[in-house]
Amino acid sequence: xxxxxxxxxxxxxxxxxxxxxxxxxxxxxxxxxxxxxxVLHRMRWSGEGGRxxxxxxxxxxxxxxxRLPERRGDPVxxxxxQTFDNPAEAEWHVFKLRWQAITGRAIEADSVSGS
Amino acid sequence: xxxxxxxxxxxxxxxASPGERIQFHLSSASLTEVGVEVVRVRCGDPDPAGPGxxxxxxxxxIDGRRPVHFQPIRPGSFALIPDRMPLPQLGSFSFACxxxxxxxxxxxxxxxxxxxxxxxxxxxxxxxxDACLRLVVQAxxxxxxxxxxxxxxxxxxxxxxxASYDEGGALLLEQASLDPxxxxxxxxxxGASAPGGLAWPAATPxxxxxxxxGWDGDRPVAAAHFNGKIDRPRLYGAALSGDQLRALCEAxxxxxxxxLLVGAWDLSRGIGSDLVCDRAAxxxxxxxxxxxxxxxxxxxWDGTVMSWQAxxxxxxxVHFHDDDMADAGWQPDFALDVPTDWPxxxxxxxxxxxxxxxxxxxxxxxxxxxxxxxxxxxPVAFVASTATFLAYANSxxxxxxxxxxxxxxxxxxxxxxxxxxxxxxxxxxxxxxxxADGSGWIYSTALRPILNMRPRANSFNxxxxxxxxxxxxxxxxxxxxxxxxxxxxxxxALLAQYRxxxxxxxxxxxxxxxxxxxxxxxxxxxxxxxxxxxxxYWRISWNPAMPASIEVRRDVSGVRTWEGEPGEAYHSxxxxxxxxxxxxxxxxxxxxxxxxxxxxxxxxxxxRRLPASHDPRVAFMFEGIGADERIGDFGLRNGGAAGLEIDxxxxxLGSPPHLLRVATAxxxxxxxxxxxxxxxxxxxxxxxxxxxxxxxxxxFFPTAAGGGVFATGSIAWACALSPKGYANNVSRITENxxxxxxxxxxxxxx
Numbered sequence: 001x002x003x004x005x006x007x008x009x010x011x012x013x014x015x016x017x018x019x020x021x022x023x024x025x026x027x028x029x030x031x032x033x034x035x036x037x038x039v040l041h042r043m044r045w046s047g048e049g050g051r052x053x054x055x056x057x058x059x060x061x062x063x064x065x066x067r068l069p070e071r072r073g074d075p076v077x078x079x080x081x082q083t084f085d086n087p088a089e090a091e092w093h094v095f096k097l098r099w100q101a102i103t104g105r106a107i108e109a110d111s112v113s114g115s
Numbered sequence: 116x117x118x119x120x121x122x123x124x125x126x127x128x129x130x131a132s133p134g135e136r137i138q139f140h141l142s143s144a145s146l147t148e149v150g151v152e153v154v155r156v157r158c159g160d161p162d163p164a165g166p167g168x169x170x171x172x173x174x175x176x177i178d179g180r181r182p183v184h185f186q187p188i189r190p191g192s193f194a195l196i197p198d199r200m201p202l203p204q205l206g207s208f209s210f211a212c213x214x215x216x217x218x219x220x221x222x223x224x225x226x227x228x229x230x231x232x233x234x235x236x237x238x239x240x241x242x243x244x245d246a247c248l249r250l251v252v253q254a255x256x257x258x259x260x261x262x263x264x265x266x267x268x269x270x271x272x273x274x275x276x277x278a279s280y281d282e283g284g285a286l287l288l289e290q291a292s293l294d295p296x297x298x299x300x301x302x303x304x305x306g307a308s309a310p311g312g313l314a315w316p317a318a319t320p321x322x323x324x325x326x327x328x329g330w331d332g333d334r335p336v337a338a339a340h341f342n343g344k345i346d347r348p349r350l351y352g353a354a355l356s357g358d359q360l361r362a363l364c365e366a367x368x369x370x371x372x373x374x375l376l377v378g379a380w381d382l383s384r385g386i387g388s389d390l391v392c393d394r395a396a397x398x399x400x401x402x403x404x405x406x407x408x409x410x411x412x413x414x415x416w417d418g419t420v421m422s423w424q425a426x427x428x429x430x431x432x433v434h435f436h437d438d439d440m441a442d443a444g445w446q447p448d449f450a451l452d453v454p455t456d457w458p459x460x461x462x463x464x465x466x467x468x469x470x471x472x473x474x475x476x477x478x479x480x481x482x483x484x485x486x487x488x489x490x491x492x493x494p495v496a497f498v499a500s501t502a503t504f505l506a507y508a509n510s511x512x513x514x515x516x517x518x519x520x521x522x523x524x525x526x527x528x529x530x531x532x533x534x535x536x537x538x539x540x541x542x543x544x545x546x547x548x549x550x551a552d553g554s555g556w557i558y559s560t561a562l563r564p565i566l567n568m569r570p571r572a573n574s575f576n577x578x579x580x581x582x583x584x585x586x587x588x589x590x591x592x593x594x595x596x597x598x599x600x601x602x603x604x605x606x607x608a609l610l611a612q613y614r615x616x617x618x619x620x621x622x623x624x625x626x627x628x629x630x631x632x633x634x635x636x637x638x639x640x641x642x643x644x645x646x647x648x649x650x651x652y653w654r655i656s657w658n659p660a661m662p663a664s665i666e667v668r669r670d671v672s673g674v675r676t677w678e679g680e681p682g683e684a685y686h687s688x689x690x691x692x693x694x695x696x697x698x699x700x701x702x703x704x705x706x707x708x709x710x711x712x713x714x715x716x717x718x719x720x721x722x723r724r725l726p727a728s729h730d731p732r733v734a735f736m737f738e739g740i741g742a743d744e745r746i747g748d749f750g751l752r753n754g755g756a757a758g759l760e761i762d763x764x765x766x767x768l769g770s771p772p773h774l775l776r777v778a779t780a781x782x783x784x785x786x787x788x789x790x791x792x793x794x795x796x797x798x799x800x801x802x803x804x805x806x807x808x809x810x811x812x813x814x815f816f817p818t819a820a821g822g823g824v825f826a827t828g829s830i831a832w833a834c835a836l837s838p839k840g841y842a843n844n845v846s847r848i849t850e851n852x853x854x855x856x857x858x859x860x861x862x863x864x865x
Contacts, residue, residue, distance in 0.1 A: 001271070001553065001554075001678065001680065002677075002678040003553070004516065004517050004518045005517075006517040029525070029717070029718070030524070030717065030718075030786075031784060031785065037785070040524075041521055044520040044521045044524075045517060045518070045520070045521045046517075047517060047520070051520070051527075052526065053513075053526060053527045053528070053529050054526050054528045054529065055528075055529045055533075055534060056528060056529065056530050056531070057116050058116075059161040059162050059163065059571075060161075060162045060163045060164055061163060063528065066529065066534075068514060068537075069537065072515060072540070072551060073537070073538065073540055074537070074538070075534070075537060075538050076514075076529065076533075076534045076537050087525070087526060087528065090526055091525060091526055094526060
């Protein structure tokens with residue numbers, strides 16, 4: 001039985017690498033530098049801090065931030081006051097949440113324009 | 116926010132011809148009335164960047180307001196042996212079996228076997244929340260006794276279990292680990308006293324893997340389901356010791372003349388069916404409910420054979436799951452007699468209403484109307500990839516699997532349907548998912564609501580395919596729908612009626628019969644346009660007795676979201692080897708010129724023309740296209756026509772010698788990752804930034820008898836047909852090819 005181990009992503013993120021933060025902020029969809037790719041893999045594979053997702057409110061136009069349940073069968077948690085009209089804004093928002101969850105350090109610069 | 120799930124339903128059958136009847140089975144937990152309207156689907160994708168939802172009301176006899184009520188779904192598989200002599204007459208008894216628990220840590224009671232009446236009288240062998248076993252007996256007067264094992268059973272380790280009641284007043288429970296070393300030994304023997312002379316309940320079936328709780332019409336209702344395998348369950352009419360029972364159960368074929376033998380259920384018999392066969396003289400045959408996995412290795416499987424057909428006696432187990440779901444069993448609400456003048460197409464029952472909180476409800480039940488079999492109405496057939504739709508039905512992959520976000524290279528976008536499935540696992544999941552016990556779903560059926568086979572569904576498969584329908588309608592091409600079901604059953608003769616057959620964005624799942632039909636069609640001069648990617652990839656079986664039910668087994672090759680157990684790579688429905696068609700000697704390249712090589716979900720690429728595109732024999736294809744024109748540097752799926760899942764040509768895998776590789780998208784970037792069967796050893800440099808074999812190829816080749824095959828090798832292709840008002844080069848090439856394919860003039864000069 002071969003399983004995907006969420007704990008297998010072990011790339012250490014250097015909290016001082018604000019250049020990587022800036023690179024992502026400028027261009028959430030990539031292409032990204034090699035190191036930023038590793039940072040993103042750590043974040044996306046492990047789901048550290050909870051697996052954030054987008055839930056479509058209006059196809060192609062509006063999304064609300066959500067988080068997958070830890071236990072199968074439980075509801076998806078919705079953050080109804082956190083909506084986006086562009087997935088790239090959501091990527092940046094979640095990047096900041098994950099950066100803090102993994103490094104313990106908050107990203108101060110905030111350019112989220114979602115309501 | 117439009118609610119797509121407050122009322123759900125399914126059509127049976129999902130494919131019908133004009134003049135045939137389709138029944139609709141609906142349920143709603145919150146609405147008492149819904150608006151019903153039959154629509155023909157031109158485009159099912161609500162994305163505002165594309166054509167948008169395009170549904171044509173048909174004005175059917177069933178349109179109008181209709182009452183709707185709640186109908187439950189009861190998941191969980193089990194075996195039921197009807198109450199027959201001598202079950203109610205037993206005094207002392209013994210039950211024994213081999214057990215392979217897959218979720219002992221569930222934290223709830225799971226039933227191994229039981230014969231329990233309405234008020235709990237009877238006996239039951241259970242695995243408790245702490246993974247220890249217990250045998251409970253209860254008299255009609257309420258007196259109970261039980262014996263518990265003192266060691267918890269281990270997950271995915273075989274253990275022999277023997278339980279007995281002696282009417283003299285004793286209970287015995289013994290378990291023996293089959294691999295009693297290295298910390299795996301959970302063998303123990305425990306006894307307890309019990310009331311003597313118990314009488315067992317009447318009119319009570321014997322069940323395996325769940326406890327029967329009553330009847331809903333003619334369907335049994337059960338509870339406390341077991342997760343795992345049960346092998347060689349046997350029942351004796353005496354209190355035998357563990358050693359005696361072990362010796363008896365080790366024998367694959369019991370002595371049928373043994374007067375103590377009440378039932379010996381041989382689960383290696385009737386593997387392709389729901390039959391539970393008793394080899395004892397009493398013939399206490401039963402049946403399985405909700406399609407537990409058959410053709411799985413038993414406790415005695417030793418690796419000598421890999422197929423249940425080669426040595427069925429080593430496949431005498433069934434793997435039960437508490438979330439197996441094969442048939443919702445809902446009562447039909449009403450039926451549609453498909454009018455004889457309705458055109459073939461994708462159809463849906465549109466269900467509308469208002470939620471108690473005021474949000475609008477707009478739900479759909481998808482179905483398909485084909486041309487009457489043998490009476491083609493159009494020169495073109497578009498294939499409804501119902502096998503693929505079933506394989507993906509109610510996929511929870513993005514909810515449950517940790518690789519999903521990395522694979523998609525970005526935040527997972529869920530639809531309201533996904534959120535509904537998150538909480539409503541009783542719908543039954545897809546063959547991409549794992550059961551709650553971690554094992555893969557190998558069966559999928561259409562006898563349940565399928566949320567992603569209808570308009571507004573997630574943009575994959577069904578919805579993407581409707582972009583081809585939208586394009587055909589936009590361009591004025593008449594077409595018939597033929598479904599995978601029909602191709603499987605009717606074969607090449609069905610395809611042969613059409614001058615051109617189009618397979619859509621993702622015809623991934625193929626039975627041998629379907630493959631043979633296409634092979635014969637192409638050899639016979641047919642024209643095949645394959646406008647997708649990752650097609651003709653996994654081998655499936657259709658259940659011969661249960662329409663619209665397929666089996667998928669994932670072996671140790673291919674892009675697989677789960678991996679099957681060793682020795683379990685043969686379909687239970689047909690006995691065929693499962694896995695990739697490539698592994699069975701039929702790489703897709705042999706049939707359609709190209710075959711799956713990579714996934715690329717972060718961005719889609721464009722095609723560039725190759726020298727072969729200037730060959731005069733394919734001049735028809737590039738009429739109106741510039742020599743250096745980028746093809747498909749636009750599209751609804753990540754900005755290009757080459758993306759999501761892509762295919763390439765390869766002579767070593769069977770691409771024909773006369774194949775012309777006319778265009779390629781071979782600059783895919785690092786998001787393009789090859790499928791596992793595409794590399795023999797892991798090394799840096801596998802991704803699309805460095806690896807030229809990660810690419811989508813556009814190809815053409817002529818076939819025997821003047822036929823031809825055109826393939827684009829990309830799922831994203833069809834989603835690039837509509838941009839710029841359909842006046843784009845993806846649309847142009849598709850139209851050029853279709854017009855030429857409709858021209859009966861043979862392809863010559865190759």
